[in-house]
Amino acid sequence: MPSAETTPVRVAEPETVRPTREDEIAAAGSELIGGPVGRRALLGTSWWTPVRVIALVAIGMFALGLVQKAPCYNGAWFFGASSQYTHACYSDIPHLYQGRGFADGLVPYFDKLPGDMDYLEYPVLTGVFMEVAAWLTPGSGGIQQQEQWYWFVNAAMLMICAAVIAVCVARTHRRRPWDGLLVALAPAFALTATINWDLLAVALTAAAMLMWSRSRPVAFGVLLGLATAAKLYPVFLLGPLLVLCWRAGKWRAFFQATGGAVAAWLVVNLPVMLFAFPGWSKFYTFSHDRSVDFGSFWLIWAQNSSNPPSIDFVNTTASALVVLSFVGIAALAFFAPRRPRFAQLAFLMVAAFILTNKVYSPQYVLWLVPLAVLARPKWRDFLVWQACEVAYFLGIWMYLAYTTSGDAHKGLPTNGYHWAIALHLLGTLYLCAVVVRDILMPERDVVRRAGDDDPSGGVLDGAPDVFVLGGAAQDRRAAEPAEALRLEWGVQGEPTP
Template sequence: MLAVVLVAGALWTWARGRPLATGVLLGLGTATKLYPLFLLGGIAVICLRERRYRDLADTVLTAAAAWLLVNAPAYLSGAQEWKRFWEFNSERGPDLGSPWLVISQAWHVTIAPHTVNQWSWLLFGLWCVGVALLGLRAPTTPRLAQLGFLVVAGFLLVNKVYSPQYVLWLLPLAALARPRWRDQLVWQATEVVYFASVWWYLGGELAPGDGGDTTTYWVAILLRMAGELYLVAVVVRDIWWPRHDPVRTSTLAQPPQLTTTRSNAVAV
């Protein structure tokens, strides 16, 4: 939850034109969980499109400084303990909620941690390249929430584990990227099904009576992925055809406001 709050704060400060504060919040967020780091990719796309190189440098440098500042005491007082998080994630194989678990169980194959590490990061890298190209070639500059949602969703789709709480990572990004109840409810319906299924699976409630494979849990995993891909597709459409973006269309639909100055009234 701390990482979620920090990411939400970073989105707010970026919208207010405060790159230094955005960098600090993303650095602190990355110190709690890795995924806030991915938002720097969206910021890079925006800054490259708009030639805001100073803002990009300020955000990246302050993020790095904040991350180092809070990690230094832990690393200096116990380097081995500090590394344990990275070692654990590197050593774990296909785990709960991931497509790799479905492949491993459905085809009855053992996928080594090294193999799934390579493939998951390769697929995520290709996904990020696709998001970057989309952001750079879109008719208008995408919003940070849109790019951030796409990158984090891609990470969760190909990652070797999907813990139930990971849905919270996407929540503020999804709410700002596509603020429409219909699309949010479609996505959340699939997440609710998965949330119930993972606990039933761990409790043995989904195990078939004949002792065969737990195909019901596989369906829940694929359904959860389909829900995320649905929202991804809608956000991609909004970026490529901005007239579908509810944030942009609602802004354009607002009538001009009058601002009174000492001399006259000026429409803005």
């Protein structure tokens, strides 16, 4: 019989966190399906696993979003500019089928377009996505029928992206799969999913976050590089990762991730850069030259000033604000009493870019939804933010109905639209403030309160600090013995502040 000294200690499998037990809003909402999970419930014995349920809910909500677009599909996209706004069902997809040469078989980036927009103004991987959808679109019938089919084909492809996002979020935090239900049920997600092609980049970013949580930095980097080849914002995740790996001394993982991202981005972009540079660069020149546009505080300033800011001033100031935001987030990461979770800093960085950018299209909320769920999986705060985003979604379409109808009594006037912008900004700032509070007061973080350190952190999860600043160094020395004991024995409870 082995002695007590040689018998291995078996650490209990961590229990899955049940939202109906820890979140009052989730518990109240569960009354619609029978109430919170009971103590004697047989969990894990059914085909209906959390990930499968969440994937089906995400597809169902996406389908409801398609139904919401039905008035436009049946005619509002084609007859009368204002009706697609009054029904809040506008989408770029059918309009750009002909407007960007897909109906005529033009090759993106290589063939010049007629009119003012001489080349496709989207990153390369998004252009590939658009072109594949054009190949799958039946060429028979009139142009209106082709545009309808083009939207439908894109919608089917984007639905796959939506399911991928929900599944990846559900699997990123191993003990918290039900947090993915926040993504699946997000109303702004369903309403904006088919306005543009942003879901492609969001899906790749969510998959990258999943790979990082599994300690696979190269796969994370490759997926993040592909996401950046579809949309610019994913590259901002490397900034938070830099400071977190610096604090934890995980330089090898960081350089593997960065190398994978650069390599994947180059594989997609380099052929077009070499053989069609004017078309490839159109996205960057268009983004630089674009004037102040919808949804930003810059628009409020420009429309309420007799001397609106110049585009050069806006570009310089917005870039400076993003840099300052990164410096502030880096300081927060180094001075925090406990190393922030990766998802928290990723959310703050992307939110800072959105808040300071010169344009906020309504579908940009998709960028934040998965990061918000991983950073602050609290139903109350998430729904407060979503309510603000839905209000903005309705506000921008009512404003466009007002400006295109020529009827002063139809739609939302300029001042009302400014209030909708302010509501969107305040909702996002509120969520940022809650996440910052969680970083400074880890005992308020619902993820850490359940006994985890950084479940989306991969190699960072449970790693000791090697570089901190200010009072965080003393806090770290005091916390390390208790924290090490908690991680070794699998004890779940209040995290060490």
